[in-house]
Amino acid sequence: MPHIFHRVGIKASASEVYNKLTTDKGLAEWWTTDTSGAGGVGSIIKFRFNGGGPDFEVTDLIPDKLVKWKHSGSMPEDWIGTEITFQLTHKDNQTYILFSHSGWKDQSDFMAHCSQKWAVFLMSLKDVTETGTGNPFPTDIHIDHDE
Numbered sequence: 001m002p003h004i005f006h007r008v009g010i011k012a013s014a015s016e017v018y019n020k021l022t023t024d025k026g027l028a029e030w031w032t033t034d035t036s037g038a039g040g041v042g043s044i045i046k047f048r049f050n051g052g053g054p055d056f057e058v059t060d061l062i063p064d065k066l067v068k069w070k071h072s073g074s075m076p077e078d079w080i081g082t083e084i085t086f087q088l089t090h091k092d093n094q095t096y097i098l099f100s101h102s103g104w105k106d107q108s109d110f111m112a113h114c115s116q117k118w119a120v121f122l123m124s125l126k127d128v129t130e131t132g133t134g135n136p137f138p139t140d141i142h143i144d145h146d147e
Helices: 014-022 024-028 109-131
Strands: 003-010 034-036 044-048 055-062 066-071 083-091 094-102
Touching: 003 109, 014 024, 014 066, 014 083, 014 094, 014 109, 024 034, 024 044, 094 109
Parallel strands: none
Antiparallel strands: 003 094, 034 044, 044 055, 055 066, 066 083, 083 094
16 A cells, blocks of 8 residues: 655654644644644544545554554545554654655555645644744645645
8 A cells, every 4th residue: 555754854852743743733833724623542633624624533642752643534535544643753953753644545646746735734844843833724835726
């Protein structure tokens, strides 16, 4: 099964990065401003983009080290059954995120689009953590003219 992988270093503690991945406020600062439901293992996070969007169940949390979600909604259809993992490692005065979106049924144009958008949003996470200002949807960088 194909996967999306990205790696980014953020000049911040693992605790600061973990907070941006595990709270409604933190997630809304870098991915989409319409975020609700973040919490412990078993909670369902709803991410909305103009009213629609994915839901994810939190499946694993290790403070300052790991955040894992499993897609639990019905949209987008290509995401059904996929998992998102953020592995955090603090080294050399920065926290590295090894990001994966795994379990795709096949490679597609939509997967390529999502890979690029994940890169955009991970840079937004880096920006908000380092400078206090991210670019979550709807102010994110658009990669297509129909976004």
